[in-house]
Amino acid sequence: xxxxxxxxxxxxxxxxxxxxxxxxxxxxxxxxxxxxxxxxxxxxxxxxxxxxxxxxxxxxxxxxxxxxxxxxxxxxxxxxxxxxxxxxxxxxxxxxxxxxxxxxxxxxxxxxxxxxxxxxxxxxxxxxxxxxxxxxxxxxxxxxxxxxxxxxxxxxxxxxxxxxxxxxxxxxxxxxxxxxxxxxxxxxxxxxxxxxxxxxxxxxxxxxxxxxxxxxxxxxxxxxxxxxxxxxxxxxxxxxxxxxxxxxxxxxxxxxxxxxxxxxxxxxxxxxxxxxxxxxxxxxxxxxxxxxxxxxxxxxxxxxxxxxxxxxxxxxxxxxxxxxxxxxxxxxxxxxxxxxxxxxxxxxxxxxxxxxxxxxxxxxxxxxxxxxxxxxxxxxxxxxxxxxxxxxxxxxxxxxxxxxxxxxxxxxxxxxxxxxxxxxxxxxxxxxxxxxxxxxxxxxxxxxxxxxxxxxxxxxxxxxxxxxxxxxxxxxxxxxxxxxxxxxxxxxxxxxxxxxxxxxxxxxxxxxxxxxxxxxxxx
Ligand code: KIV
Ligand code: ZN
Numbered sequence: 001x002x003x004x005x006x007x008x009x010x011x012x013x014x015x016x017x018x019x020x021x022x023x024x025x026x027x028x029x030x031x032x033x034x035x036x037x038x039x040x041x042x043x044x045x046x047x048x049x050x051x052x053x054x055x056x057x058x059x060x061x062x063x064x065x066x067x068x069x070x071x072x073x074x075x076x077x078x079x080x081x082x083x084x085x086x087x088x089x090x091x092x093x094x095x096x097x098x099x100x101x102x103x104x105x106x107x108x109x110x111x112x113x114x115x116x117x118x119x120x121x122x123x124x125x126x127x128x129x130x131x132x133x134x135x136x137x138x139x140x141x142x143x144x145x146x147x148x149x150x151x152x153x154x155x156x157x158x159x160x161x162x163x164x165x166x167x168x169x170x171x172x173x174x175x176x177x178x179x180x181x182x183x184x185x186x187x188x189x190x191x192x193x194x195x196x197x198x199x200x201x202x203x204x205x206x207x208x209x210x211x212x213x214x215x216x217x218x219x220x221x222x223x224x225x226x227x228x229x230x231x232x233x234x235x236x237x238x239x240x241x242x243x244x245x246x247x248x249x250x251x252x253x254x255x256x257x258x259x260x261x262x263x264x265x266x267x268x269x270x271x272x273x274x275x276x277x278x279x280x281x282x283x284x285x286x287x288x289x290x291x292x293x294x295x296x297x298x299x300x301x302x303x304x305x306x307x308x309x310x311x312x313x314x315x316x317x318x319x320x321x322x323x324x325x326x327x328x329x330x331x332x333x334x335x336x337x338x339x340x341x342x343x344x345x346x347x348x349x350x351x352x353x354x355x356x357x358x359x360x361x362x363x364x365x366x367x368x369x370x371x372x373x374x375x376x377x378x379x380x381x382x383x384x385x386x387x388x389x390x391x392x393x394x395x396x397x398x399x400x401x402x403x404x405x406x407x408x409x410x411x412x413x414x415x416x417x418x419x420x421x422x423x424x425x426x427x428x429x430x431x432x433x434x435x436x437x438x439x440x441x442x443x444x445x446x447x448x449x450x451x452x453x454x455x456x457x458x459x460x461x462x463x464x465x466x467x468x469x470x471x472x473x474x475x476x477x478x479x480x481x482x483x484x485x486x487x488x489x490x491x492x493x494x495x496x497x498x499x500x501x502x503x504x505x506x507x508x509x510x511x512x513x514x515x516x517x518x519x520x521x522x523x
Contacts, residue, residue, distance in 0.1 A: 007262040010252065011228040013204060014040050014245060015049040016277060017062070018078055020236035022052075022518070025282060025449060025469050025476050029500075030062055032280040036233075037066040039273045041073040044264040045245075047100060047228075052078040053092035054085045055518070058507075060092050067096035074098035074139065081105035081129045090136035101133040102171070104143035107158055108150040119154060126158050127165050134166030142167040143206065148179040148187065156195050163197040169228060170201050174217060177210025177240060184217040185224035192225045204228035207243045209235060214243040215290075219251055222261060233277040234285050234292060246270045246291040246323065254318050271324035272349025279384040282469055282478030284452065291323055294377075324349060331375045334368035344379055370484050371461050381456045381465050381482035385492070391499040392417060393442055400487050402430040412437040412491065430487045435494055446470040446501060450478075453486060466493040470501055477501040 017033055020026060028036065033051070040048050050066040051059040067075040075096035079085035081103055093099035105126060106112065112122060126142070133140045142162040144150055159170055172188060179187070188205065192198045205221035205228070207214040218229045235244030249265045274292040278285050287294045297320045320326075326347050332340055338361050345352060345360075352360070363382055368374050394415040402408035407426040410433035414421055423440040427433030431451075450469035455462045464486040468479045479496025483489035 007256075007260050008227065010222055010261045010263050011046040011202065011204075012044075012245065012249065012263050012265055013047040013049065013076070013228050013230045014045045014232065015206075015230055015242065016040070016232040016236055016245075017066075018049040018051050019230075019238070019242050020232035020277075020281070023236060023238045023241070023281075023283075025471075025478070026236060027476055028280050030058065030065075033062045034065060034069065036273070036277060036280065038069065039269070039276060040233075041071050042266075043269040043273060044266050045073050046264060047074040047076050049076045049078060049102060049230075050093075054079065054088045060088065063089075063092035064095065067093050067099065070096045070098070074100050076100035076102050076141065079103045079133070081125050083129065083132055086129060086133045086136065090133070093137065098139065099137045100139040100141055100169075101137050102141040102143065103129055103133050104145050104171075104173075105129075106146050106175075107144035107155065108146035110149070111146045123158060123161055127161050130162050130165035130167050138168070140167050141169040141171055141204070143171040143173050145173055146175040147172045148174040148183070149176070152190075156191065159191065159195045160197060163195065163201055168201055169204055170198075171204040171206050171228070171230065172221070172226070173206040173230075174208055174214075175206075177208035177214060179207070179217055180211075180213055181216045181220035185220040187224075188221045188226045189224040202227050204230055205243075206230035208237065209240040209242065209244075212240070214241070215247040215251065218243045218248050219259060222252075223259065234274055234283065234289070236277060236281055236283055244290070246274060250291050250318060250323065253322070267322050268324040269349065275349075275380055279480060282450070282467055282480065284454065284465075284467060297325060326376065331373035332364070332368065332379070333373060334365065336364075336368070336374075341379075344376070345383075348376060348379060350383060367463070367484070371463070375457050377456045378463055378482075381463050384465065384480045385482045388499075391495075392502050393495050393499055395491055395495055396420065398434065398437075398488065398491055400430045400434060402433070408433040410434040410437045410487075412441065414438070414441050414495070416441060431490045434487055434491045438491065438494055438498075442498060444472065444498065444501075446472040446498070449476070451490070453490070456482060464489050466490045468493040468497045470494075470497045472501055472505075475501060475504050477504055 021028055037048055037050060050063040053060040053063045063077045075093050077089040077093045079089035079101055086103055089101050130142050144155060144158055147155060188203055203226040205218045205226045207217040229248050231243040231245040231248055233245050235241040249263055252259045252261045285292050341361055341364055342357060396413040396415055398412045400410045408430045409426050411424045421441045423437045425433050425436035425440055427436045449471050452467045454465045456465055461484055463482045463484050465482045466489040470477050477497045477500035479493040481489045481492035
C-alpha cells in the first residue's frame, strides 16, 4: 500500500464501469461488472463509479447490485441534471454503506447550446438538482462538463452555486482532453483560491487522453490542490480513453520524493485487474503501455540485459512485484498437477472454484500436450478462453485446407442447440473460409468490427490469442480465444462472440446491455 503517514491522501475514483464501459465496444456483462467492482474494492479504490442507472434496466441492476455487495469503497452512480435521473440514481446506490450521487451538466458555450439554456437558467437548474441530490444522499459530486472550455467567470459562479446547494466534491472534467499540465494546475489552484466555500469541498480532476496528457494533467491538478483523481483501469474510455489508474498511482508511489501523496491502492493487485478488464472489455492493452503493457518490464536489448544482470536499478525504476507481476516464475508442464495449477492461478491473482478448476485443468493438459512449457501468459490466456457447455453454438471439429494453390477451404462441424451441423466454405485465406462456414451454419448479419491476433509467448508453438468484436443492430459482443492453432482460436473467438450476441439480443428489453440514453444526451 502507498499509505505513508503524514502524506496528503489522494482519493482514487475509478470510473472503468461508467466512463470506461461507455466506450463503444467495451460493454461488459452484468457478472463481469460485479467481478470488476469486487476487484476494485479489494484493491483499495476509494470511490467506484458503477454506472449510469437511468440509462437502462441493465445499468440500474448493475449499480444496485454493486452497491448491495460493496465492502469498503463508496459507490457512486451518474445522473444528468434532472430530477428523474437523480431519483433513479439514488435508488440504485442507496443500499451501499457509502453512497454517492454524481450529477453533471455541460457548462461550456458549446455544451450550453444543446439544451438551449441561458446562463441564468442553467445556474438555476444546477441549484435545483444539486439540492435535490443532497436531500437524497449525504455525499454529492457535481461536475461542470467541459469545464476546461467554460468561461472563467461562469465556471466560478456555477461551482459556488453547487457548493452552496450541498455538493461535497467538485469535479473538474477535461471532457475532450484539451488541457495541458500547467493549465490544468492553474485552473485548480485559481478555483480553490477564488470560489467561496472551496475549502469545504474536495476538488477532483477528470481528464481524457486525446492529446496523451491525461496522466500529466491529473498529477498537475493534484499538485495544485485537487485531492481526487478520476481514472480507469488501462485508461479505458471513449476515444483515447481516460486517465489510467495504474499510471497515476504508480507515478505517486515511484516519485513520492517529488509527489508526496498517499493512496489506498494495493498496487500488487494492479496487474490482475488490468488483465481482467482487458479480457472482459475486449480492449487489449498495447504492448508498450506504461505499467501494465507486456513490454513494460521486458529488457530486450543487450545493453539493457547486461545492466539488469549487474544491478536491476540500472534500468528498472520499479519492481515488477510492486504491480503484481511475479518476478521469475517457473513454467508448468504436462506433469504438473491440479495443485500446481491452482497455486499458479493464485499467484497470478485468480481465485477460482473447484468446477472452474476442473474445466481449466482439462484445457491446461491439452495445451501442455502440445506445448512443452506452459508460461504464466499461457495460463492468463487460458483464463480468457473457454465457452460454456450451455452455449447455443459449440465448435465440434474443423479442418482447413489452404496454401498457394487456390482459395482456402474450411469444413466446420458445430452443435447448434444439440443438433450436429457441418458446412464447407471457400474463402480468401483460412480465417475467411472458416468464418464463412460458420455463417452458413448460423446465418447472421453481424458486422465484424475487430479481428485481432496476438502471440502469447515466443516461438512457433506459441498460443495465439484472438479477439473478435461483432456488432448487429447496435448490439456489440466480443469473443476471445487462445490456441496454438491461430485458425482454431479465430473460430472459437468468433463463435464466442456470436453466443454473446445471441444472449444479449434475447435480453433486449428486459435488461438490455444496449442503452437508449447516453450520458452525453442532455435533458
Ligand atoms: O468527461 C466528462 O466530462 C464526464 C462527465 C460526465 C464527468 O465523463
Ligand atoms: Zn469523462
